[in-house]
Amino acid sequence: MGTSIIEKCHISPPPNTVGQKSLPLTFFDIVWLLPPPVHQLFFYNFPHPKSHFIDTIIPKLKHSLSITLQHFFPFASNLLLFPSRPTKPEIRHVDGDSVALTFAECDLDFNHLKGNHPRDCNMFHPLVPRLENAFKETNDIVKIPVFSIQVTIFPNSGITIGLTNHHALCDARTRYCFLMAWTSVARHGTNEFFLSNSKWVPVYDRVIQYPDSLHDVVLSYPLFRTLDENYKVPDQLVQKVDRVRFTLVLTRSQINMLKKCVLVQLPSLGYVSSFAVGCGFVWSCIAKSRVRVEGNKGEYEVERFFCVADLRGRLNPPVPETYFGNCLGPCVGPTKTKAITGSEGFATAVEIVAKATREWVDSNSIQGMLNDPTTMLETVFMQVPSVGVAGTPKLNVYDVDFGWGKPEKYETVSIDYNDSISVNASKESSEDLEIGLCLSAKQMGAFISISKAELESILQSRAF
Structure with missing residues (x-):
């Protein structure tokens, strides 16, 4: 049978709680108009029959979602494009708008x-x-639904909650605030506890300061010319992939040993974060597994590491942590394949990641990005082999508890369609890293073998 539908519905905020509201897209939102949606998936143990799910869980989730949407109205809104007008894109809510x-x-x-x-x-x-289809409201307005949810019961075993959002709606921090609010309402039955905890309440003021001309610079970039009346959200899920999914867990003790290994080889590097060590280790092993499977196509082949950093605390003036929307800056580290597949490949990869995450988000780099966004766009959309990162260990996805227990597993399904890895805090400990990968079965076999051997070699070394 696979998967079958029990019910499809649309959930709106409670009547007369939102009304008509508009949220203009900022420069930091507009740059995410083109990439495909983000797909998240939470797994929960639920040893109950389908009847219990229908009678108790479905009403609870509908009710709590409706209450939450009055505080996070953009999730139940539409993204509006104005192809024939010089009007900036915006998120607009009117009575009756809803989440699928x-x-x-x-x-x-x-x-x-x-x-x-x-x-x-x-x-x-x-x-x-999937996100619902974009549609024309009038001849010169294109409306794009930005969020959808699917809750799936595995009778007597578990529940999954799948979320899909257009990246122009928000980044991971805003989405996390929404989830913490929704789960709070689901557990307590009201929004009182959520509202008393200000660290999740969204701030809608457009407080990021930059020249208005940035919008025009971005929208005039060649790739953005597809934002016309025929615009469609890229639908990745229609494509089958010849890949397997694997999760690597690096414990705190393993991460500490990896840090020591790096600093023995590169003592001038100084402080190295767990994020840089984990990403560098996996990036190097991915490159080595690719070479093992495909052969060395050239020792000077270029590739890069790519991730984004939350800029809320780095802008001047700083932006509130619960600012609603996107507030991300790119961190890019280019290199040659040979550099990260040799005997010192792991340490070199960590050095590149550490420098990228340190240098791209200092005040001068941020200001440079705002002064010259074209250079940033060319860097982001550069067509070279890249290992990107989805997720962040700073937001603990295993705290997303609707009232029947914390997640058993979390997956970022959207990495199936690109060369990204997911990096999150682990289920067992927030100090461990849980890293998700999607590779061909042959390359994944090589990756598992290489990563296991390298980890054992480093941990067993007497150099420490």
């Missing part, structure tokens, strides 16, 4: 899906929803 919510049933093996071992990526795709 699907309830489904699946007969796949829940325990197999939530594991860390290699699993077929295609099994996850029916568990995350």
